[in-house]
Amino acid sequence: xxxIFLTVAAGITGYLIARNFVRSRLRFVDAVHxxxxxxxxxxxxxVLTWPLALLPVVSAAPAVLFGIGLGFxxxxxxxxxxxxxxxxxxxxx
Numbered sequence: 164x165x166x167i168f169l170t171v172a173a174g175i176t177g178y179l180i181a182r183n184f185v186r187s188r189l190r191f192v193d194a195v196h197x198x199x200x201x202x203x204x205x206x207x208x209x210v211l212t213w214p215l216a217l218l219p220v221v222s223a224a225p226a227v228l229f230g231i232g233l234g235f236x237x238x239x240x241x242x243x244x245x246x247x248x249x250x251x252x253x254x255x256x
Contacts, residue, residue, distance in 0.1 A: 166222060173225035177208060177232030178239075185240025195241050205234025 181204060189195045209230030216223040 165220070166224070169221060170224045170228050173212075174228035174232040177229040178236040181233045181236025182240040182243070185237055186243055189240070190244050195237070196245065200241065201234040201238040204237040205230040208233040 185195055194200060207230075209226055212226040212229050213223070215221050216226050
């Protein structure tokens with residue numbers, strides 16, 4: 164049961180951290196809108212969290228889900244930034 168909780172928490176945490184970071188800090192960075200940005204962020208997050216899988220309580224699944232969550236969070240944050248920028252460019256009467 165603890166393994167399932169850690170795995171789900173890692174995925175949700177990765178998603179929320181990435182989405183908020185892209186929306187607040189990477190708003191003006193053009194590279195985050197690249198189609199390769201979520202894939203790169205997810206792979207890098209997985210590689211950085213892979214050593215945690217060596218601990219006896221943690222398996223490789225939380226590292227994988229953290230990378231997937233971070234990739235999806237990056238994509239969602241970039242999409243939200245594009246939507247907000249488009250709304251700001253419209254002229255209001």
